[in-house]
Amino acid sequence: MSREAVVVGSGAAGSAVAWELARQGWDVTILERGTHLRPGLGQRPAGRLGTTYGSDEIKGLRGYGFPDGLLEPVTTRTQAQARAGVARSAQGALGQLGAAVGGTTLHYNAKTPRFWGQDFTQRSDLGPVPEAAVADWPIDYDDLAPFYDLVEDRIGVQGDRAATPARTRAQTPRTRDFPMPPNPTGYAAGLLAQGARALGWEPYPYPAAVNSRPRDGRPACNACGLCSGFGCPIDARGDAIAGFLHPALRSGRVRVIDRAWVHRIETTRDGRRARAVHWHDVDGGSHRLAATTVVLAGSPINTARLLLLSRSTAHPDGLGNGSDLVGRHMMFHNFTLAGSVFAEHVEPLRAQSTTLVLDDLVGPFRGAPVRELGVPYVVGGLLQVGSGAPPIQGASMLAAYTGWGLALKEVMKAGLHAGIAGSQLVHQDLPQAANRVDLDPRVRDLHGLPAPRVTYSPHRHEQAAATLLGAQLAMHRLAPGAVGALVLPFPLLSDGITNTAHLAGTARMGTDPRHSVCAPSGRLHEVENVYVADASTWPTFPGFNPTLTIMANAVRIARGLAERSAT
Amino acid sequence: MDLPDPSFPSRRGLLGGGVAVLALAGLPPAALALPSEPADDGADRQRPSFLSPGELGTLRGVVDRIVPADDGTPGALATRCAEAIDTLLAAFDTDPPRIYAGGPFSDRGGARRNDFARFLPLDRYESRAWRRRIEGPGGFREVYRRGLRALAATTPGFAALPGPVRDLALRGTQDAAVRRLLDLAVTHTLELHFGAPEYGGNRATAGWRGIGFDGDRQPRGYTRREVERPRTRPLPLLALPSTPAMLGAAAALTWAGSDDALGHLAGGADHGALTALVGERLAALPQLTDLHARADAIVARVRGEEEAR
Numbered sequence: 024m025s026r027e028a029v030v031v032g033s034g035a036a037g038s039a040v041a042w043e044l045a046r047q048g049w050d051v052t053i054l055e056r057g058t059h060l061r062p063g064l065g066q067r068p069a070g071r072l073g074t075t076y077g078s079d080e081i082k083g084l085r086g087y088g089f090p091d092g093l094l095e096p097v098t099t100r101t102q103a104q105a106r107a108g109v110a111r112s113a114q115g116a117l118g119q120l121g122a123a124v125g126g127t128t129l130h131y132n133a134k135t136p137r138f139w140g141q142d143f144t145q146r147s148d149l150g151p152v153p154e155a156a157v158a159d160w161p162i163d164y165d166d167l168a169p170f171y172d173l174v175e176d177r178i179g180v181q182g183d184r185a186a187t188p189a190r191t192r193a194q195t196p197r198t199r200d201f202p203m204p205p206n207p208t209g210y211a212a213g214l215l216a217q218g219a220r221a222l223g224w225e226p227y228p229y230p231a232a233v234n235s236r237p238r239d240g241r242p243a244c245n246a247c248g249l250c251s252g253f254g255c256p257i258d259a260r261g262d263a264i265a266g267f268l269h270p271a272l273r274s275g276r277v278r279v280i281d282r283a284w285v286h287r288i289e290t291t292r293d294g295r296r297a298r299a300v301h302w303h304d305v306d307g308g309s310h311r312l313a314a315t316t317v318v319l320a321g322s323p324i325n326t327a328r329l330l331l332l333s334r335s336t337a338h339p340d341g342l343g344n345g346s347d348l349v350g351r352h353m354m355f356h357n358f359t360l361a362g363s364v365f366a367e368h369v370e371p372l373r374a375q376s377t378t379l380v381l382d383d384l385v386g387p388f389r390g391a392p393v394r395e396l397g398v399p400y401v402v403g404g405l406l407q408v409g410s411g412a413p414p415i416q417g418a419s420m421l422a423a424y425t426g427w428g429l430a431l432k433e434v435m436k437a438g439l440h441a442g443i444a445g446s447q448l449v450h451q452d453l454p455q456a457a458n459r460v461d462l463d464p465r466v467r468d469l470h471g472l473p474a475p476r477v478t479y480s481p482h483r484h485e486q487a488a489a490t491l492l493g494a495q496l497a498m499h500r501l502a503p504g505a506v507g508a509l510v511l512p513f514p515l516l517s518d519g520i521t522n523t524a525h526l527a528g529t530a531r532m533g534t535d536p537r538h539s540v541c542a543p544s545g546r547l548h549e550v551e552n553v554y555v556a557d558a559s560t561w562p563t564f565p566g567f568n569p570t571l572t573i574m575a576n577a578v579r580i581a582r583g584l585a586e587r588s589a590t
Numbered sequence: 591m592d593l594p595d596p597s598f599p600s601r602r603g604l605l606g607g608g609v610a611v612l613a614l615a616g617l618p619p620a621a622l623a624l625p626s627e628p629a630d631d632g633a634d635r636q637r638p639s640f641l642s643p644g645e646l647g648t649l650r651g652v653v654d655r656i657v658p659a660d661d662g663t664p665g666a667l668a669t670r671c672a673e674a675i676d677t678l679l680a681a682f683d684t685d686p687p688r689i690y691a692g693g694p695f696s697d698r699g700g701a702r703r704n705d706f707a708r709f710l711p712l713d714r715y716e717s718r719a720w721r722r723r724i725e726g727p728g729g730f731r732e733v734y735r736r737g738l739r740a741l742a743a744t745t746p747g748f749a750a751l752p753g754p755v756r757d758l759a760l761r762g763t764q765d766a767a768v769r770r771l772l773d774l775a776v777t778h779t780l781e782l783h784f785g786a787p788e789y790g791g792n793r794a795t796a797g798w799r800g801i802g803f804d805g806d807r808q809p810r811g812y813t814r815r816e817v818e819r820p821r822t823r824p825l826p827l828l829a830l831p832s833t834p835a836m837l838g839a840a841a842a843l844t845w846a847g848s849d850d851a852l853g854h855l856a857g858g859a860d861h862g863a864l865t866a867l868v869g870e871r872l873a874a875l876p877q878l879t880d881l882h883a884r885a886d887a888i889v890a891r892v893r894g895e896e897e898a899r
Binding site: 058073074075076077078079080081082084085087091093094207208209210213221222244245246247248249254256257282305306365366367368369370372373374413414415418419422426427428429431432433435436437438440441442469490491493494495496497498500501508510 | 655656657658660663665689690691692693694695696699705706710713714715716718719722723757761776777779780781782783784785786789797798800801802803804806807808809810811812814816817818819820822823824825826884885886887888889892896
């Protein structure tokens, strides 16, 4: 078999796949709809890449490194709207994920917890939930553990095993400590941690792909605090480029074609094998690239859309969609946010962002208080402790409450860069068949192709979790010096998509082709040589930042692909 | 310039506010003061411009109300946000277009050269999107031009009116073009007043200094001591007791900090409106009462345990 692959997407998943395949002697072409934002990529020595990013909030707000909603719209609606026959209720940039060579990792927050052992067996352990399609993963923690080790080393993760609670260590057994010790804890995060300890909780350093000391030619983080949504100006943050794509390109076996929009996977007449991918350039030019193996790594919405766009006589409902599950079980991390209000400037932005985390709200929770909320159990997620927000973000949000004018200006003096320090609870989102990506019947992208349409509403479980766990964020009133606290439970606020950059589902993996799109190997059940390597494959979406697991699972899938092909 | 001498508000202008004039009774004298004229400089005279002098004058009167001057800290008029918006409308008059500042460093955090000052070339995708956003049908240019003309027509002499009168004219407008203008101008003014000065606003970083924000700090960053033991200082005594309730949803939304994407909705032009929607929903939410009661119980329990010890 030819040792050659076409990979769609150059982000966390695509870069990891390309790196592993190149290491195994494969030749890889990556097609990426975004463009190059890191001068010297693939050419200069490690640690010598340039960047066009800066500590510039306007650049992020203007969508630098993101797909543009005017040219690549996403449309959305809630489940209730879908039932009422509403075609769409919003259109534009969904804004969830970036589009650039290196993907969203160019401006992500780089928090890298591992999923827990219990996450892979949730259905078996906890039983069914009405109107949700909770499923066990076809792999378990032990299958991913060596890849977690590998990825943590490649991207450079900081953390402190000794400071990690016993429960967390038991759920995420590790053969070695983190590659680096943690950064200093921000003052504001420390105050919030005291509030958490008053409740008996155990905050600890948040594993993060951020250098706490110089490593592989890249410097240590100097705590500017402008992380999420910003490219790191000093390259202290580990990402898909530093860990995988740059070394893969330097191997000479990998190339990236940027501004390449893949819109169809062409198969043999019987539909059993892919033989090419078709893509458009920015000017609308059409290209065909022959392929003996295709790996999809464009993130859940794009992967589902591409499979649906690739319908043919042999695959009338979309490639590999005999199960009618392609695009279904779209999951987003909803957040419940909370914060302490202080009467003094506590410098919430002055630290490597969100330096602490706690696991006390992961669950599962059962018993009478849970049953009263109408669900059999509640699973939560980790709480990211101690963050602020830069001023435009703060101002535009506060403006909605104070209105514009003098009141806003006065409130800003005590705003989210100054007197308010917050936390985010990452809610597990249960999979639902009615939460799905399909093709919008009318709205088109810059190439005239149907836009992805996302139908989504949170499950009753998410609302129960927000009520039960959100109340416990009263912890923020217990921080020393706090004069008030705030809680904002997103799942209660919105019956649609809320703000999150965490996506999973749409092509779940499993052993039964009637109930899954991909095999545990990532290969489509119905097509011999098409693999899905991104978070589309996840049957559930545990309440942890996903990037580390995206990378680990992608390397696992690529290694399996290479090893099977070698035999 | 386009605004009259601040010490002589014109009678005609005052009357032009119509109904608004009635609302002036009871306002402290200081509230009547018109904005002072910020010093111009050579760079401004050469900057690309789209709006006519009259339109720019009206826009100056708008941004001045979005972020007003107060005791000691300048507002958006003085930080040149109107001129910065005008420059954005003319972004494609320069090459590269003034959309994305360069990187990685300004000269404010220890670098010798200011990379922000050199704007990045756009590729064909970015150019196409931003040309459409600024110059296309329904784009920024159209919204500003139509809105400013409508504002001048419905409120004659707008720019010359005292601040509170202008507030009333803006808040009470029934004109769709003025509303669209205001939505966009609020977003842009906040962006430019609180964003990097290379985009034209936040002149001399007065926007940042006015709220105690350090600004961009790279490549110097912070020392361990600055992180762990910052010199804390009391915040201005705004109405803190009422603040938490008021800030509820808004503040919390913002902490999406670590995973936020809201700012990118609708191409970054509409996050304020989205947040307003969320605020309305929050206010109407029955489950919140339950959540607050549960939270109160938890705090009471912990405090009770502390006292028992």
